[in-house]
Amino acid sequence: MNSGAAPSPAKRGRGEKSSPTIYDIARLAGVNPSTVSRALSKPGRVSAKTQKIIEDAAEQLNYQVNPFARALPTGRTQTIGLIVADITNPTFFDIIRGAETTGSARDYTLVLAESAESPETELTAARRMLSTVDGLILASPRMDDERIRALAADKPVVVINREIEGVPCVVPDVNKGISQAVRSLAANGHQQLAYVAGPAQSWMSRRRWEGVQAACDWYKLAAVRLESSKPTVDGGRQVARDVLASGATAVITYNDLLAIGLMQELQAAGMHVPDQISIVGFDDIFGADFTTPALSTVRSPLGECGSRAATLLLDMLLGQEGPAEAVRVDTELVVRGSSGRLIA
Amino acid sequence: MNSGAAPSPAKRGRGEKSSPTIYDIARLAGVNPSTVSRALSKPGRVSAKTQKIIEDAAEQLNYQVNPFARALPTGRTQTIGLIVADITNPTFFDIIRGAETTGSARDYTLVLAESAESPETELTAARRMLSTVDGLILASPRMDDERIRALAADKPVVVINREIEGVPCVVPDVNKGISQAVRSLAANGHQQLAYVAGPAQSWMSRRRWEGVQAACDWYKLAAVRLESSKPTVDGGRQVARDVLASGATAVITYNDLLAIGLMQELQAAGMHVPDQISIVGFDDIFGADFTTPALSTVRSPLGECGSRAATLLLDMLLGQEGPAEAVRVDTELVVRGSSGRLIA
DNA sequence: ATCAAACTGTCAACCGGTTGCCAACTATTG
DNA sequence: CAATAGTTGGCAACCGGTTGACAGTTTGAT
Incomplete structure (x- = not known):
């Protein structure tokens, strides 16, 4: 017009x-x-x-239904929403892809929004979306549990990377991967381990630290927790000094970005990876194998999380109950070059 | 139901x-x-x-408009569609982000679909989307010009990474970045350059090759074109043999993935980068600086392309004419460690 | 041949906004 | 105070499908 x-x-x-x-x-x-x-x-x-x-x-008229006209009386829109904390963050790339792929395989369209790591923006986006989609996937949400439960009461919601009582969730089960990592490090002669944590409010970061502690207990390693300023390459660089000071010979980081920054900084300072210090990241993001040495990391099957979440959601739309407890997908250690035998 | x-x-x-x-x-x-x-x-x-x-x-009732009810009579949906060839490809990450960001800043929601590099899937997705969105952005479309023009006749369409007569386009202007790259290589003593091409049907790959040829002409370098099997890290590894055989001491690749694979393979074969051979990638994707040495690359401002395309589209929705000719965004050489002086 | 059960197609009333047109109600001015 | 112009709110007809109720038509069984 x-x-x-x-x-x-x-x-x-x-x-x-x-x-x-x-x-x-x-x-x-x-x-x-x-x-x-x-x-x-x-x-x-x-x-x-x-x-x-x-x-x-x-056929002759080349007819296509008008989705709005259909949505109006039925309320069904053939759309699922996905809200991610940060589109820039490669962690979410795979989740987006997984969700889009399984969604479109079942004739659902993906609607994407970003919360920019802000709980308020997230809530606004979620509210806005909720009226236009059949169901919603929240990846690493920053809102509090209560709000999420409120949204879930309205329409089907699936959460990725966080567990919330009463809401269907898909989370990587970090324990398996972490124990593999710690065992491998222990076997390679390491006795002092540092965990570089992520954002304070991150459910996943806490969870990973717990896993590391438990595994270190079991394999008889000493574990310390170090804080990072931000979960990025830059944050990794900044934490290098603390890592060195801690005396740890093995490091597990909250995510791969931190690990990459840390490795770059340590190498720049003349340290040899992995002979003098082993580094294990988390997630196995795109590019984790671009480094020299390539990054050892605990792989979170992010793509699978996205696709499982979409499947769950779509099944719920068909009337199935959401699973009573969180769906866990296995993590596993991917050994590349950045971790190995300690050469004292 | x-x-x-x-x-x-x-x-x-x-x-x-x-x-x-x-x-x-x-x-x-x-x-x-x-x-x-x-x-x-x-x-x-x-x-x-x-x-x-x-x-x-x-306020009291906590009212929210029903977008479908509004869309039905008006045809306006406050939604823009984005179709990318491959969600896995990091090149598109920035485009997605750019489009989402500027879209949501103007209260438009982004709907995402993938064509999986297939012209047919792309057309289907585009058709399906066209009825539900106000306008469409096609990133590196694989369809032929004619079909795209047909879509554009129906609703506002903006194309990224390709020029199509009569359709508003946003393309990186490769010439500037390429000449910077070739000049820098020439200044560092290189005389033989190889261009590792991308997919045969890629408009961008041809375009980049033309740019390389022109720049090499000007700076008096010999240029050969090598074909890659696929534009990925793996494709880059495979082409290493040909690169060596070509005798070139400087390589520009169609994209960063190829450059990274190529560099890994050459290093594995004992070559030293950049002393013996310089490598320059294309795009400056996420992770291009994870390598050792970090990758020199011609940066395409993908995020800006996404955001410019969205702006263009949104303006067209407001009634403005699309630009008569393609909007060009500048590319620039980012010198990191993988290119430099040739040490014969 | 008779009658009930099973099919099929039609009618009409929605879904929740939008908008052209008109009437009633100000406000302005002579 | 009347005449005119400008506001403001209401009516009703859409947008394009969906669906419950119903009637006409078959079909099958008795």
């Missing part, structure tokens, strides 16, 4: 020809619009003969 | 309470629904007094 100069009353933005409707089909096929509607969406409700006539007519 | 166990007649999937409508507000405020509609969307059409009453009522 607003194509430049003329504010013409045409309803389609461009090229006047608005798309054909079921009424057009009905006229062409010589039946009632409602019959067309049934033919196109309720298999078996109309006779094979009329069905054929209608399908041909639809 | 198919809500699993309980085929209740409730229209909302969950929690019975469907959200308040303008009719509810109208009743509460004691006015006609149409007045409510006007108060909420046409500023100035109703008196300040009624406006206030209605807004209060809306």
Whole structure:
């Protein structure tokens, strides 16, 4: 309607020809619009003969349903929403991809929004989305449990990377990967380990630290926790000094970015990785194998998380109950070059 | 409908309470629904007094418009679509982010789809999307020009990374970055340069090769073109043999992934980068600085492309004409460690 | 041949906003 | 105080599908 100069009353933005409707089909096929509607969406409700006539007519007109017209009375939109904390963060790339792929395989479209790490933005985005999508996936949400439960009471919601009582969740089970990592480090002669933590409010960071502590207990390593300023390459560089000061010969970081920054800084300071210090990251993000040595890391199957979450959500939309407890996907240690035998 | 166990007649999937409508507000405020509609969307059409009453009522009921109901008569959806060739490819991450960010800044929601590098999937996705969004961004489309023009005739379309006559496009202007790269290589004593090409059907790959040829002409370098099997790290590894055989001491690759694979393979074969051979990638993707040495690369401002494309699209939705010719964004050489003086 | 059960297609009432048109109600001015 | 212009709110008709109720048509069994 607003194509430049003329504010013409045409309803389609461009090229006047608005798309054909079921009424057009009905006229062409010589039946009632409602019959067309049934033919196109309720298999078996109309006779094979009329069905054929209608399908041909639809074909001929190149008909496509108007999703809004359909959504209005039914409330179904064939869309799922995904809110991620930070689009810049490679951790989410795989989640996005996983969700998009399984979504579109089942004819659902993905709607994406970012919360920019802010609980308020997140809530706003979630609220806005909730009215336009059939269900919502929250990846590493920053809101408090209560708000999330409130959203979940309204429409199906699945959470990734966090466990919330009463809301279906998909979380990597870090224990397996962490124990593999700690065992491998112990076997390579390490006795002092440092964990470089992520953001204070991160559920996952706490969780990983607990896992590290437990594994170190079991394998008889000393573990210290170091704080990072931010979970980025830069944050990793900054924490290098503390790592050195801690006397640890093995480091597990909250995520790969930290590990990469840390490794760069330690190497710049003349340390040899892994002979003098072993570094194990977390997540196995894109690019983790670009470094020299390539980064050893505990792989979180992020893509699988995204796709499992989407599957869960889609099943819930079909009327299934969400799982009572969190779905756990296994993590595993990927040994590359940055961890190995300690050469004292 | 198919809500699993309980085929209740409730229209909302969950929690019975469907959200308040303008009719509810109208009743509460004691006015006609149409007045409510006007108060909420046409500023100035109703008196300040009624406006206030209605807004209060809306506030009280916690009203939110139903986007579908609004979209039905107006055709406007406050949504823009983005189709990328491959969600896995980091090149697109920045584009997605750029588009999402500027989109949401202007209250538009981003709908994402992937074409999996297939022209057919792409067309299907585009068609499906076109009916649900106000405008569409195509990033590195694989369809032929004709189809894209057909889509563009229907609704506003902006293309990224390709130039199509008659369709608004945003493309990185590779010439600047390429000449910087070639000049820098020439200055460092290189005389033989190889270009590792991307997919045969890629418009961008051809374009970059042309740029390389032109720059090499100017700076008096010999340039050969080598084919890669696929534009990935693995493809880069595979092409290493040809690179060596070509006798070139400087390489520019179609993208960073190829450069990284190539560098890894050459280093594994005992070559020293950049003393014996210089490598310059393309795009400056996430992770390009994770390598040792960090990758020199011609940066394409992908994020800016995404955001420019979104801006263009949004402006077109406001009635502006699309630009007659392609919008070019500058590329620039980022010198890191992988290119430098040739030590013969 | 008769009658009930099973199919099929049609009618009409929604879903929740938007908007052209008109009437009633100010406000301004002569 | 009347006439005119400008506001403001209401009515009703859409947008394009979906769906419950119903009637006409088959089909099958008795």
